[in-house]
Amino acid sequence: MTRIAQNPRADDRPIRPIAGWALRRLHSLEDATGLRLIGPLATAETSRRAVVFAVLASRLGSSDPGTLAPRLLSGRLRDLLEDAYGPFPGLLPILRRIGPDPLPVSWLYRRLLSLVRAEDRRGQKELRVLCTVPRITIETFRIIDALPDELLYPEVVAGLSKFTQAQQLADVARFLRRYCPLPDRALARLLAPVANEPPKAMLARTLVAFGRDITPLAHDDDFEVLRDGRRFAELGDKMGLCLRDRILDAALGLTAYLRYRHEPCVAELRRIVTETRGEPPRHDWMIDGLYMTDNLPPTKTLAREILARLTRRGFVRLAMTHSPDLPTWLSEHHGDTTVWLSFLGCEGGRLGGGDDTDPDDLPETPPELMRLAQEFEEMRSSLV
Incomplete structure (x- = not known):
């Protein structure tokens, strides 16, 4: 009323x-x-x-x-x-x-x-913000409550109009602080112009410039794990790969990148999770692709060598395949479901259990067998 x-x-x-x-x-x-x-x-x-x-x-x-x-x-x-x-x-x-x-x-x-x-630092920062915003509303208080201390500056709050934007910006700040040792004021200046929706390109540039310990995997004698932003940039520029753009996925834990020490090749891994009834979810790294200079694929011999060393380290080789007691060509030529015999993004791999014949060398289906299969299909259709 x-x-x-x-x-x-x-x-x-x-x-x-x-x-x-x-x-x-x-x-x-x-x-x-x-x-x-x-x-x-x-x-x-x-x-x-x-x-x-x-x-x-x-x-x-x-x-x-x-x-x-x-x-x-x-x-x-x-x-x-x-x-x-x-x-x-x-x-x-x-x-x-x-x-x-x-x-x-x-x-x-x-x-x-x-x-x-207020005499505490947080309260004084909140008051400073309230003294500078054009209008104080209940949403202003909600925005202030959602922001961590490192973002509680007038120029940051001025770019926000909704509580959900402040929540998301706080998540972005925690994400960047996880890998980038930036002072509070520097982080606020970085995010203030794009507070309502930080673009992916800006986050990637920040990780390239300041990112440290991005991937939680260890180096070994065969592979150097790309961890720091500058290493992503250096190797990507040297090999003609778009690693600068991929660093954001790596920081989010979606992917990991390993340089093969013996040849100019980078392996891309993807994080997968499997769940079995009664068991807790299990996280693994799946081999997704192998990339030589200028995104060229490795030779099949080199691919097998790298894949073997990756699997020895415990990384997963994942593929869809046919029943192991059947020849490969039979399922490729007559199966209704496209059979995924190669590893994701890697033409040289094959899941163990079947023969190691190159698919390009498989014989074509004999014409007589094709004719008999067609007659059988017509007969089955007529019975139905």
Whole structure:
């Protein structure tokens, strides 16, 4: 229910309805004193409305109605605030930033007062933000609550309009801090211009420039694990591979990249998870591809050599295949399901258990066998 003045306006100020908890408290004061408050306050200036709502949310708002009601209309604003909250000179300018409408819940005014009194670093940073934002709303408080200390700067909050944006930005900041040893102020300056939605390219550039210990795998005699951003850039530029763009996937734990020490080749691994009933999920690294300079594939001999060393280390070779007691060509030529015999992204691999014949060397299906198979299919169709 919204209640406004019934009498004509005394000036050109617009009528601003009063609703919610503030309307209910003003209505109680009117009933207790017989003094009209809602009508005059509906056309009052912004500063008076802001102070009146702050006073109604305080203990003073529950004091003697006969004394309080007239002061709401004509009392000195600073005196009202001082009686309600004590001597805090910086409170009135902050209240003006709330605007002419009350905050939707009264306890936010007490939260605001606690920030004005705050002596801890977090509270002072929150107050500094509130003193600079154009408008203080309940969403402003929610945004502030969602941001970690390293992002609690006016320029960052100014780029956010929703609580969900602040949550996502906080996740991005934690993600970058996990790998990039950036000072708080540097991180805030980096994210402030794109606070509402940090682009992938910016995150990748940051990881290339500052990323450390990105992949949790260890080096060995055969493979160098790409861990640092600069190594991604150096090797990618040297071999003509797009490793600068792939670093974001590596930091997210989706992929890992290993340089083969004996030949100019990079292995790409993908993280997979398998679940078996009654067992906890198991995470493994699957071999996804082998890349030589300029994205060229390795020879089959080299691919087998690298794959063998990767599997000895425990990385998974995954493929779909046919029944092991059947010849490969039979399933390739007559199966309804496309059989995936090669490893993902690697033409040279084959899952163990079948013969090691090169698919290119398989004989074509004999014409006589093809004719018999067709006749059999026609006969089966006629029976159905």
